[in-house]
Amino acid sequence: MKKICLFFGSFNPIHIGHLILANYIIENTDMDELWFVVSPQNPFKDKKSLLKDHNRLDMVQLAVKNYPKLRASNVEFSLPIPSYTIDTLTYLHEKYPEYSFSLIMGEDNLNGLSKWKNAEVLVKNHQIIVYPRVFEETNKQYQYVDHENVSVIKAPIIELSATEIRAMIKEGKNVRPMLPPEVFEYLDGSNFYK
Template sequence: MKIGLYFGTFNPIHIGHLIIANHMAENSDLDQIWMVVTPHNPLKNKKTILDDYQRLQLVFLATEDYPKIKPSDIEFKLTQPNYTVNTLAHLQDKYPQHEFALIMGEDNLKSFHKWKNHEVILQNHSIYVYPRIATETDAKQDLTIKNNPNIHTIDAPIVEISSTFIRENIKNKKNVRPLMPEKVWEYIDHNNLYKK
């Protein structure tokens, strides 16, 4: 089975994340998408980041009706700070029957050359790239990475919704219900999350 790993803090998960994950599941050769919830770095005092397990619960609620999309807490069990290359090695060791690929936005691909052991990742794994709104710096993209045969650009919809925008609007008592799956919105509302 070929599995696409979609990493994120998902703080909170929103319809933009789901649109991309579902598009990858339905319009690429990936069999499943695992939404890998990135653990909160305990050294960073970010009050805006929900507890790891609450964010995982939100991803579970958002994806339970999508058989091809699964929540993953795989990074919760790994030593922090963690690097993607280590997560991939751990997953390959734990699930040798699967092939793992990365899903990332075009903006992340630009800084990919700065990732720890990025050459090893690129040599052993495919990367599925979804578009973001272009900026002036896009012309400076490293073409050696972009033209690598393991990089697959997927013509996914461009969704400009951010978790930051959602959190700020909740704090300001604005209605953000349409931006999240219903069960996610209900959980956040019921538990008074992001209101302070």
């Protein structure tokens, strides 16, 4: 059975931190592929700063083209909005019964996992790979951290944020080192985030 790891996000824009993390997971776990699932709308995020879905998908496709085990996925584009992870997983299991799907999430998301739609089902039926994040959290008592399907990995911590990158672009600052070269070229020739 092919093992697919799902990395959900708005990727607004995808940056080198995302690629470093994805590559680390592919090289240090038993996953066969990692799919960047471009989310049309995260129920917990404001939509006004989001680039159009197809622009964000284009950037992810450009970013992963030289990584044979990384893919861009638009699976959520055809699903009801807002997108809930459990609904996407149900759809993927029906469409690809020969694959097993795991999730990756930041340590900060693990803290709020109990608020997710059908969190118990999610954790019971899927492996969750948790990567470290730097964030202010006084009470690191995660509900699912000891669950057999949750594994915390020692991935490198890359303190880059798409929000910060968008702000720098708006201010006319150089963001070239923070983006995959193809994504930088794509944005450089546009008015995106300006």
